[in-house]
Amino acid sequence: MxxxxxxxxxxxxxxxxxxxxxxxxxxxxxxxxxxxxxxxxAAWPDLPGGMPREPKGWLVTVAWRKFIDAHRSEVARRRRxxxxxxxxxxxxxxxxxxxxxxxxxxxxxxxxxxSAVALTLRAVGGLTTxxxxxxxxxxxxxxxxxxxxxxxxxxxARLNEPGDLRSVLTVLYLVFNEGxxxxxxxxxxxxxxxxxxxxxxxxxxxxxxLALMLLHHARRPARRDATxxxxxxxxxDRSLWDTALIAEGVDVLQVALARDRLGEYQAQAAIAALHxxxxxxxxxxxxxxxxWYDELTALTDxxxxxxxxxxxxxxxxxxxxxxxALADVPGDVPRRDxxxxxxxxxxxxxxxxxxxxAAAARAATNAAERDHLTRQAxxxxxxxx
Amino acid sequence: xxxxxxLKHYRSSHAQTGKGQLPPMETWTPQEVDDHIAFMDHVAxxxxxxxxxxxxxxxxxxxTFVRFDGEGRPPVTDGPFAETKDLIAGWMIIDVDSQxxxxxxxxxxxxxxxxGGEPIQEWxxxxxxLEREAPSVTD
Numbered sequence: 001m002x003x004x005x006x007x008x009x010x011x012x013x014x015x016x017x018x019x020x021x022x023x024x025x026x027x028x029x030x031x032x033x034x035x036x037x038x039x040x041x042a043a044w045p046d047l048p049g050g051m052p053r054e055p056k057g058w059l060v061t062v063a064w065r066k067f068i069d070a071h072r073s074e075v076a077r078r079r080r081x082x083x084x085x086x087x088x089x090x091x092x093x094x095x096x097x098x099x100x101x102x103x104x105x106x107x108x109x110x111x112x113x114x115s116a117v118a119l120t121l122r123a124v125g126g127l128t129t130x131x132x133x134x135x136x137x138x139x140x141x142x143x144x145x146x147x148x149x150x151x152x153x154x155x156x157a158r159l160n161e162p163g164d165l166r167s168v169l170t171v172l173y174l175v176f177n178e179g180x181x182x183x184x185x186x187x188x189x190x191x192x193x194x195x196x197x198x199x200x201x202x203x204x205x206x207x208x209x210l211a212l213m214l215l216h217h218a219r220r221p222a223r224r225d226a227t228x229x230x231x232x233x234x235x236x237d238r239s240l241w242d243t244a245l246i247a248e249g250v251d252v253l254q255v256a257l258a259r260d261r262l263g264e265y266q267a268q269a270a271i272a273a274l275h276x277x278x279x280x281x282x283x284x285x286x287x288x289x290x291x292w293y294d295e296l297t298a299l300t301d302x303x304x305x306x307x308x309x310x311x312x313x314x315x316x317x318x319x320x321x322x323x324x325a326l327a328d329v330p331g332d333v334p335r336r337d338x339x340x341x342x343x344x345x346x347x348x349x350x351x352x353x354x355x356x357x358a359a360a361a362r363a364a365t366n367a368a369e370r371d372h373l374t375r376q377a378x379x380x381x382x383x384x385x
Numbered sequence: 386x387x388x389x390x391x392l393k394h395y396r397s398s399h400a401q402t403g404k405g406q407l408p409p410m411e412t413w414t415p416q417e418v419d420d421h422i423a424f425m426d427h428v429a430x431x432x433x434x435x436x437x438x439x440x441x442x443x444x445x446x447x448x449t450f451v452r453f454d455g456e457g458r459p460p461v462t463d464g465p466f467a468e469t470k471d472l473i474a475g476w477m478i479i480d481v482d483s484q485x486x487x488x489x490x491x492x493x494x495x496x497x498x499x500x501g502g503e504p505i506q507e508w509x510x511x512x513x514x515l516e517r518e519a520p521s522v523t524d
Contacts, residue, residue: 112482114386115436136386138439138480146436177520187521216521230519268522366516 004044007055008037010196012126015059017098020105024067026151030123032070036063099200104163105154107171115150116171122147124196125189135184168197169209169265176213187217198252207256208266214249215272218242230372234281246276267296286316303333311339319346337363338373345380354380388439389487391477391494392510395446413500421505424497432479432490443475487511 001009012033019029036059044051052058106120118136121127127135133143176190194210222236231237253269271292278284293309306329314322322343329336341356357377364370410418432438450463466472477494481487491509499505 114480114482117386118436136480137388138436142433142436142438142480144436145434149434149436173522177522179518179521212522220521233523364515365513366519368517368519370515 004041004051007051008040008059009126011056011059012037013102013124013196014056014099015063016123017100017102018060019063019067021098021101022064026105026123026155027148028067028070029063030151032063032067033059035066097200099196100163103168103197104165105157106150107164107168108154108157109164109167110153110157111150113171113174115146115153116167117174118143118146119150119154120171120193121175121189125193127184127189131184135178135186165201165203165206169205172197173209173265176216187213187220191217204256204259204261205263205265207252208263208269211249211253211256211269212265212272214245214252215269215276218245218249218276229375230368232372233275238279241276246273249273250276262295262299264296264299267292267299271296284315286312290316303330307333307336307339311342314343314346319343323347334363334365335360335369338369341373341376350380350383386480386482387484387487387516388478388480388514389484389490390510390512390514391479391487391491392512393474393476393494394508394510395472395474407505408500417498417500417502420498420502425494428490428494428497429477431493432477437479437481437486437490439478439480441475441477444473446472446474448472484513487513 015036016029016033019032020026024032039062040055040059044055102124103120106123107116111119118132121132121135122129129144129147130140132147133140136143138146172190172194175193176187178186191210191213194206194213198206198210218241219233219236221242222238222240223231225231249269250273253266253273256266257270271289274285274289274292290309290312293305293312296305297309307326310322310325310329313325323340326336326340326343337356337360341353341360344350344356345353354377357373357380361370361373361377364373410421413421429438429441447465449465451460454461479487479490481490488511491511495507495509496504497507
């Protein structure tokens with residue numbers, strides 16, 4: 001991407017936020033911003049320095065004119081809007097509010113998760129509908145419908161109520177967890193959007209989520225072997241981890257933790273940081289990982305946390321204690337059989353472990369994990385279990 | 386968000402609901418056939434409009450099983466089969482927010498009208514897709 005394209009992508013949500021706050025409906029505002037972007041790409045290279053002195057002011061003015069042009073027939077309304085056009089440029093606080101407003105709108109709790117994800121990638125991320133459709137493997141027309149329905153839903157939502165930051169973080173987390181989506185690197189896009197959010201919100205959980213993403217993203221080069229098979233954390237080649245991302249993630253996390261307002265994302269990031277800190281799997285500070293799982297358990301009653309905690313107990317206090325912790329985890333929690341298999345194997349009950357790996361493979365919801373678990377069962381079969 | 390395959394078999398629940406065996410489609414009136422097809426299109430359009438439609442296709446009823454029979458040998462074939470109840474008539478792939486929503490869409494598809502305009506209440510097999518990727522956050 002060129003410098004101008006990067007700048008335009010970062011400015012998209014800010015400009016859109018200004019238009020929406022001024023009262024433009026979402027769909028019309030987005031059209032206007034898109035037209036202004038097209039005009040910028042054409043006009044900016046001829047300017048001295050390849051960019052206007054105030055790129056955002058330029059875009060807001062042009063986008064607002066486009067919006068008004070589109071509503072030319074409504075004369076009275078246009079007069080009102082033109083008066084607003086002469087208003088001074090918004091100050092820095094307002095800029096932050098405009099960007100935040102857009103996140104709140106696109107991740108509004110009235111939207112289903114899939115709609116919020118699509119709208120956020122479109123309106124905040126500036127991805128094309130085609131790119132989003134390719135990333136989620138649906139036809140472009142279907143994605144276009146999903147986005148326009150979402151716009152209609154949030155157009156009806158009131159803007160003066162406080163935004164729901166928790167929904168925003170959930171949506172960004174969902175995008176990150178999708179990983180590579182065809183032609184679009186959704187994990188990288190989620191990091192970009194979370195970074196952008198962290199610039200305008202000093203809520204420690206925003207930083208916590210950013211740190212969590214950075215620390216997990218750092219491990220991505222080691223998560224698959226040359227054949228594409230999943231490599232579990234303990235067996236990863238740690239020299240492949242991205243040390244720059246780890247350093248950044250740890251820095252972001254430390255600043256957040258110093259605020260002393262712990263939340264789930266910060267606690268999860270702290271666990272990821274402890275893994276990142278261990279040069280070998282054996283060096284992992286499991287007692288401290290377990291302490292963080294206890295913190296996390298106090299923050300959430302999620303059975304997934306209880307399941308991961310059982311793994312940590314198994315490493316810190318031995319597989320039998322791990323199995324004891326696992327007994328409290330409900331039977332229908334995804335991956336429970338896989339964890340039970342691992343703990344039974346470590347406790348020496350290979351036959352039981354093999355059966356559980358096989359059961360876990362059958363219940364896996366993605367192909368990468370299914371194949372990995374099938375290999376585990378096959379490995380124990382060959383060992384005579 | 387998850388993808389589901391909705392499989393339409395040549396099998397209705399008429400027998401179970403006491404309405405007797407569903408007469409074959411070629412014995413329906415032209416209007417009944419038109420209404421049935423229009424309903425199927427309506428289901429696809431509704432799913433498209435909701436941003437949930439991925440693809441859909443109807444299949445011809447004849448089918449043959451084919452398998453590899455060793456290098457340099459022609460493929461072995463078996464069929465066609467007289468028993469149609471296990472044959473697949475068509476499919477639809479949807480991308481929805483929940484399993485509950487997938488079931489709702491399948492029930493909608495199953496409400497397609499048959500003779501007399503009555504819903505034929507076909508069984509629709511709902512199969513979740515295996516996702517491509519493991520989630521990025523695992524610990």
